[in-house]
Amino acid sequence: MGATLPLQEREGYAGEHLHRSRVAFVTIGQAPRPDVVHDLLEMLDGDADYEQFGALDGLTRSEVEAHRARGDTAALYTRLADGSHVEVDGGFIVERLRALMKQLDGEGYDLIVLISTGIYEPFAMRTPLVHGERAVSAWIAALTVGDCRIGVVYPLPGQSDMSHGTLIQSARAVAATGDTARLEDAAAHLGDADLILMHSVGYDDASARQIGAVTGKLVVTARRIIGGAARLHLSEMAGVSQSGAMPALKGEALIERLPSPAIPLTQRERQVLCHVLEGKANKSIGRLLGISHRTVEIHRSRAMNKLSATSPTELIRRALILDRSAS
Incomplete structure (x- = not known):
């Protein structure tokens, strides 16, 4: 259940190919989860090889049904390999998830991503982990x-x-x-x-x-939040600076909620900032706009200076608070 993405050079390391990160995507249901993983891979800019695993892999439908949540049992809602959804006893899933995480921890992955929420238990791991619920x-x-x-x-x-x-x-x-x-x-x-x-x-x-x-x-x-956290981890491993912007908010809507700066944003600065506020990396923004990532950095810096902000996170918080106070 693995797949390899096209080889790309990492931003900031032109002229040399670096070690390709190996990522394990883990779901509380059954793998593969192409619906979720497709979106996550877009946010990783193709800079990883990956495999998918599920806590319920290897079980038949009847075996899963035998562990459906009943009565006051805590339930988790997840998807099976055939695309159907089921409510499963949370304790049973956590038990299988612990065994799976222990197995993957010794497989040499650079990052493990738990692409599920609703799991509150910690996992003692040597491998870096993006824990969905904690993210x-x-x-x-x-x-x-x-x-x-x-x-x-x-x-x-x-x-x-x-x-x-x-x-x-x-x-x-x-x-x-x-x-x-x-x-x-x-x-x-x-x-x-x-x-x-x-x-x-x-x-x-x-x-x-x-x-x-x-x-x-x-x-x-x-x-989107989990994808942004995974991208940040991989960028840090590669030595690429990231701002920690919170992903998945609509940039244009956020900009509209901010007071107009004394020096107006240019059209290009606004375009770049819109993508930045949605959590996209500089390289991805450059491809979308047909400009180099260095040019993206320049427009991004100028826009942030005009808005007197130190980070996209600050702008997101400011936009939400100002919008509420104006209502």
Whole structure:
């Protein structure tokens, strides 16, 4: 269940090929998860070889069904290899996940990415790990410093009682992945939120657009947050400087919420900043705009100076807080 991406030179190391990072993507269900991994690979700029693994790999449908969540048992909502979804006993998944993580820890991967939320248990690893739930929690904590009200959409009702405690300052909603009617119903309960987080990696950009259209709010997916965290880890391994920008927010909407600077942004500076605020790397922005990554760095620096900001994270927080105070 592995695949290799085209060889690319790493940004900042022109003229030499470096060691290709080996990444293991781990899901709490069954691999492969092309729907999620495709989006993650786009955010990694193709700078990795990868394989996919699932905690429920090797089990038949009937074997999985034997461990469905029942009664008061904590449930996790996940996808099987045939594309169907199932609610599985959380303790059973964690037990299998621990064994899988132990196995992968000795396989020589440069990075392991747990592409699932709802797993709160830590894993003792020698290999660098992007823990999906912890990445999402850290992202939330960065915004709530500014008293941002975050609404959350979960795939299962019980999960809204398990996550983030007092960090969530808005109403919570529940909606199963792919259920259009329930997504719209969930959106109706989130009118007081400044920002909406779709807490399962099963929610894609189309789901986020649907929620955004109903609420008029900025929407971020756990999928994008985890991808941004993985990209940051790989960039640090390669010695490439990253800003730590929080991914998946719509850059144009964020810029509109900011006061106009004394010296207006040029069209190119605005284009670059829009992509920066969405968590894209300089190299990726350069390809999208048809300019070099060095030119991207220049426009990015000028835009940040005009807005008197030290990081994209600061601009995101500022945009959300200012938008709420103006309402």
